[in-house]
Amino acid sequence: MASLRAYRRFVLVVWQFFPLVWTFLRDRRRFLLFGGSRRVTEEMRLRRAKRLLDTLLTLGPTFIKLGQLLSTRPDVLPPEYVDVLSELQDRVPPAEWEGAREVLEDELGPVDEAFDDFERDPISGASLGQVYRAEYEGEPVAVKVRRPGVETLVEADLRVLRWTLPVVVQFVDEGRAFSLSNLADEFAKTIREEMNYEREARMLTEIQSNFADDPKICIPTVAEERSTERVLTMEYLPGTKITETEELDRMDVDRSAVAERLQRAYLRMIIDDGVFHADPHPGNLAVQADGSIVFYDFGMSGRVDEFVQEKIVDFYVAVADQDIDGILDALVEMGTLSPDADRATMAEVMELAIRDARGESIETYRVQQIVGKVEDTLYEFPLRLPSNLALVLRVATVVEGVCVTLDSDFDFISVATDYLTEQGYRERGVREFVDEKREQFGDAGEALVDVPPKLDDALERTNRDDLFVRVGVEDHEDVVDTLARRLVLALFTGVSGVAATLVFVLRPEALRVTLALVGVTALFAAWLYRSFRKRRGVRATPQFTRHNLQERERAGNEGERET
Template sequence: MLVPKVRDAAHSQKKSKWWHLGRKKKGSDHSPSTTLLSVPERLRLAFEELGPTFVKLGQVLSTRVDILSELVGQEEALTWITEFQKLQRHAQPFDFSEVRTTIETEFNRPLEEVFPTYEQHPFAAASIAQVHAATLKTGEPVVVKVQRPRVATIIQTDLNLLMELAERLENRDPEMHLFKPTELVREFSRSVRKEIDFTIEAANTDAFYHRFSESPKVKIPKVYWEFTNRRVLTLERIDGVPIDAIDQLDEMGFNRVELAEVLVELFYTQVLNDGFFHADPHPGNVFVLEDGKIGLVDFGMVGRISDDMLRHICNWLSAVLTKDADAVVRSYIRMGILGDETDIAALKLEMNDFLQRYFNMPPSRLRLGELIHEVFNASLRHQIHTPPAFLMLGKTVATMESVVMKLNPDFDILKFSQPYITQFIVQNVGTKRWERQLVDSVEDFTELARDMPLQLRRILQKLQRGSLKFELEHLSLEAVIKAFDRVINRIAFSVIIASLIVGSSIILQGVGLWEWKFFLGIMGYLTATFFGFGLVISILRSGRF
């Protein structure tokens, strides 16, 4: 499946204006510019042409500074991120007849019976779906998100392709194991599969709706479940001003400083109180309503953090903000994410050097998202396997901070964040927390003591029947077997070559020049020579002789 897919992609690329690397220039044919398209631009155009899965992949890469920094360097990473962020713009909408067919198929009735009024032109179109304005029979204004035709099949095919490519990368380049490409593809696959099931986004939206239904500062759209399924999502329509429309916000008299504070407070409420947060708060998903509330939409990408992981993250972030390199490394040890060959002394030295240098800059230059990504990059160089939840949180912080800085360029997010983090840490080391942990531990030990006799009895019974089995896996045995196979194959070839030489010599003894045995002996010598040269070349290429 890999070869046909790549062949089709290459064929479509060759017909495109961007494929001819040294021929096509930026601008029109009459443009005086002679600048060639850059590699990031060509790859972004390739992703757009390859379809929804690769567009999503580019969107994900636009948030993974850690990966791009290691692959292309920190200076080049910003160029790649800027280019990949263009993939978040509106996609080409699909025909309204397809929209009608999808809705009527999913609800088994005419479109007009479901939505009496329905705008044929979408006001937003993305790689997986597009969004239309409509009204219900009750007159309530709604937005309807409709999935693109056959997108699920296309995405599944592309995900299989990506997994095959990732496996080949890991097998051919040992250094790629540090980036865990197959694990990244699995994580990406889970994320994309969730996005094409709109009932998951609906459940996320519903959870946020009930969580903030009484909030005077936040508005979440209501889900209309009777008009929602895997391919169609119907939500309450929220009208507001995009959070980055600065001039319009000023004209309407909103206090941008207060809006920035509400946005950061909302973020910490989601993360520290709920462990459940909107993971894509870019300006297209955040609005300011007429009454001053912050409106959040598009809950296709959310983050979940366990209590233990959240405690580790807060301890780590507190250590970073207090420039305590030793505490940063201790957090890594407690999380169990240090690599087997990590040099702890070198890690501490680099962390201390970076933190001291970073916090010596003026407060106006400090950025929390940038700080987190810089620490991630330093950690990656020391083979620290950062948890996916950690990376998603870092990306969300960076996105949220960019919006906040547009609202108020003088906003000191580090100073504003510290009380929230400190309060969380204090709450989690208090008496009640310890009491709850002690009760949980006692329950775990009680359950273990209760189950242990039964488990021991089952083991003894299997031992008596001779059915007790052990599975052993030697992690490095495969390489040893391959090396052993090569040695055996070379010995076998050597024996064959020696046999051909000896056999040919015996045949040629006492044989006339033009007898058939003479030609048979010569063929034996030639065959031995051919195999001998092959064996010598193989040994020389291996570098082990």
């Protein structure tokens, strides 16, 4: 039955997405099988993004949730799509009360007996559930109810996504294929976790206990006796939506202080506590009259292991110190940057990113130069997004957007630097640096003692003609195998060609043998030609060094002077 539903959903999904797929295929080949690629303008992308938004809304909760996740992934979608899909945070159609009532009664019994009072109209809606106001034991509460029948629908849709992903990745570059695969794994994991309200209650309670000493961070208390896997009852904490800046100004709330408080709260959750609220879009954040921040909806919460915490600290410390090499090292160790990436170009990219984050002016021509270098020298941008960092990046991106809305001059790096300094992380980095250098000096001292005798022994063996050198060749791209294969094919082609010529000249009556040898020669020649045509042939991965970049810049400057 589940498979049958999945097949029906697959047909529906294909039907809904077919117009978009057809359009994207024509972008690559104007007439599908031939013709040049089409130029896609910003207006065209905007229209397609709106069409995608309507499609996701039509397909229901799972795809609405997928769209919400995609709206925070600029590594997967162009900016126009990210902007349009962000509307899904606030545009989720409400479910009928009768369906919610059935869920409530199945979990808690009759609604009027479980609660003192219960409002039938939801105060907020989400893709997987919706929230109602109620009264329990004389106190106002918020009751989150899972949408009826959403479990079977989600499982069918996840199966459809697993079927379609291998097809989708064939039409994108390798970098986006990597991100899409991780996105699919992340999405399946998070949507199942988000449907489990018992898990949400545990995460909410843990994060609340971590901030028990901070009165400016408000997290609702769970009413455990009225909470189950499909119903979550918690303290009702009212507040003004965090992005309603005019209302905050009317309340005389210091928006800059709120932005800094929000940023510090997330730095604490990720770096110190290791458990964090992972869905900080404006609908889940509110501000009270005294500037306190209220957090809602802990369904999408995550954990950070100690290794990732350590590397995030290294990254932030390097950013605070504007240590470009340290930033790149941290990104490589976290798995977000390919070790084979051209560090010179990536260093310039990171330098611009830091200047932009600090609000410093950046010359347009320099941006164009660096973008040109990236496009000219790399087949793919070497940034990746491992699944264990996907939620962290989502949080960082969305929180920064909220903070900038509150304060257009918000300096993320300055706040992070102050926090790291106060918590002693930068001092720890200095100590680790000193210890590392001390260890290096110790190793160097040992080497000064050990190397001379070994060098003398090597020279003596050289004089006796008793020195052997063992060489190991790393060939990750199979260059040597490819060259050997081509040499063998070229040899067979030559030998069979010569044999065919000799037979034709010396034994003209043996026409069949001659034709057979010609056929074998043609086969080997075609095989050899094909090996040169394949993209995985012998070619080096394009890399730029700092010297290469300087040479190109000098050539460009000389050309400008001549004109």
